[in-house]
Amino acid sequence: MGNRVIVVGAGPAGIFSGIYAAKEGAEVLILEKNEEIGKKLRITGGGRCNFTNSGDVTDHRRATVHNSKFMIPALMHLSPQKTMDFFIERGLEIIIEEDGSVFPKTNKSQDVIRLLQKELMELKIPVSLNHEVEELMMEESRVAGVRLKDGRNLNADRVILTTGGASYPKTGSDGKSFLMIEKAGHSIVSLKPALTSFEIKDQWIRGYPGVSFGDVKVKIGKGKKAFQERGSLLITHYGISGPPIIKLSSRINERDFHQEELTLRIDFFPDKSNEEIRTWLINLEGSGRQLKTLLKEYWPIRFLEGFLEELKIDGQQPMNHLKKEDRNRLIEGFKQLPLSIKGLRPLRESMVTAGGVNVKEVNPGRLESKLIKNLYFAGEVLDVDAITGGYNLQIAFSTGALAGKSAGEGGDSHD
Numbered sequence: 001m002g003n004r005v006i007v008v009g010a011g012p013a014g015i016f017s018g019i020y021a022a023k024e025g026a027e028v029l030i031l032e033k034n035e036e037i038g039k040k041l042r043i044t045g046g047g048r049c050n051f052t053n054s055g056d057v058t059d060h061r062r063a064t065v066h067n068s069k070f071m072i073p074a075l076m077h078l079s080p081q082k083t084m085d086f087f088i089e090r091g092l093e094i095i096i097e098e099d100g101s102v103f104p105k106t107n108k109s110q111d112v113i114r115l116l117q118k119e120l121m122e123l124k125i126p127v128s129l130n131h132e133v134e135e136l137m138m139e140e141s142r143v144a145g146v147r148l149k150d151g152r153n154l155n156a157d158r159v160i161l162t163t164g165g166a167s168y169p170k171t172g173s174d175g176k177s178f179l180m181i182e183k184a185g186h187s188i189v190s191l192k193p194a195l196t197s198f199e200i201k202d203q204w205i206r207g208y209p210g211v212s213f214g215d216v217k218v219k220i221g222k223g224k225k226a227f228q229e230r231g232s233l234l235i236t237h238y239g240i241s242g243p244p245i246i247k248l249s250s251r252i253n254e255r256d257f258h259q260e261e262l263t264l265r266i267d268f269f270p271d272k273s274n275e276e277i278r279t280w281l282i283n284l285e286g287s288g289r290q291l292k293t294l295l296k297e298y299w300p301i302r303f304l305e306g307f308l309e310e311l312k313i314d315g316q317q318p319m320n321h322l323k324k325e326d327r328n329r330l331i332e333g334f335k336q337l338p339l340s341i342k343g344l345r346p347l348r349e350s351m352v353t354a355g356g357v358n359v360k361e362v363n364p365g366r367l368e369s370k371l372i373k374n375l376y377f378a379g380e381v382l383d384v385d386a387i388t389g390g391y392n393l394q395i396a397f398s399t400g401a402l403a404g405k406s407a408g409e410g411g412d413s414h415d
């Protein structure tokens with residue numbers, strides 16, 4: 001008996017689902033509502049496509065913010081190493097950066113997409129573009145196919161949903177599919193922005209958009225519950241951004257910003273202790289130069305003026321008159337400038353969507369629905385997300401490969 005598998009969505013998860021289902025001998029059809037495959041994939045990594053991370057499965061688990069345990073079978077099935085091998089064996093040259101981020105050597109996401117397109121062609125997997133799925137066709141508690149927006153019904157033995165999250169809706173993943181999934185009976189964990197910038201309440205800092213710092217440490221919380229990251233920081237008209245902020249956003253997106261006061265602390269000199277800064281300032285005191293004139297050698301003058309004003313320190317005072325309280329406040333400002341977090345940028349602007357199909361309703365070993373027979377899920381549509389570094393695309397590839405294999409080989413975990 002044939003096994004017709006319909007994959008909904010031609011992002012990285014959908015493409016890998018199709019490939020792995022076809023390898024099991026299934027007759028596969030991929031449906032994509034866009035006019036091209038991998039529209040979001042194209043803009044990943046700033047167009048360079050950080051498609052995985054060279055860390056091992058444990059590293060990938062650690063980088064996964066929500067439901068990392070659920071990810072184990074998928075990551076074991078298609079490990080980061082196997083993913084790199086997949087691309088290398090098909091001719092993609094790669095570069096691995098210091099933090100393990102893996103990119104095509106050409107720094108062009110288009111080369112990754114082209115390779116995937118070629119693989120689909122070689123495996124003779126048809127992709128129907130401009131075909132939007134609007135509803136799942138059900139026969140009792142089993143999925144029997146999909147209904148397209150144009151009203152046509154397509155029968156299938158198995159359906160894999162890889163419709164993505166709700167971030168960057170212009171790429172096709174606009175969150176509409178969650179309504180269809182809910183209608184079919186699954187619960188959706190509420191969608192939240194992940195990997196995005198912070199909106200900051202402190203108005204003064206928003207007055208310096210475009211000012212950046214090459215290497216700072218940012219921290220939220222205290223003790224064991226603290227989260228901290230390091231890297232470059234950018235001030236924007238709404239607050240702050242930059243790689244460490246984006247990473248931190250995934251750790252705090254479940255907080256209720258209306259109810260809770262959350263403070264971010266910035267350490268502008270992460271390699272210097274308070275005492276080292278104190279000694280440095282004391283040594284400068286002999287110079288007799290103005291505090292502001294001295295510090296502007298290290299910081300943008302515009303920002304410096306606002307910073308000193310915020311700390312209530314007179315920037316005009318000569319160094320040899322610097323009061324002890326001012327010196328202490330300055331050190332405090334350099335080492336842990338507090339900023340009050342208003343919230344995160346909206347979901348549509350976030351790189352990743354946290355939340356999605358409740359993983360309690362999905363069998364992690366097969367990625368098959370526990371509620372609806374013959375229905376599978378892969379990629380960002382699931383309530384799984386990770387920090388930056390290539391981990392989210394690995395989630396898409398690994399879950400895609402496992403869902404594809406499970407659907408492709410047939411069988412039924414419900415029977």
Ligand SMILES: Cc1cc2nc3c(=O)[nH]c(=O)nc-3n(C[C@H](O)[C@H](O)[C@H](O)COP(=O)(O)OP(=O)(O)OC[C@H]3O[C@@H](n4cnc5c(N)ncnc54)[C@H](O)[C@@H]3O)c2cc1C
Nearest residue numbers: 009011012013033044045133164172173379380390392393
């Ligand atoms: C700006 C940006 C940069 C990023 N950079 C990186 C990076 O460098 N590294 C990394 O690991 N991750 C990165 N990500 C995250 C990564 O792109 C996603 O996690 C990944 O694309 C998810 O893959 P997916 O296949 O699950 O979903 P998607 O890539 O969103 O694909 C879903 C597909 O389903 C289609 N679809 C949706 N609904 C329907 C329907 N009803 N019918 C038919 N088709 C439908 C959509 O059109 C879309 O093509 C980035 C994200 C953004 C926005």
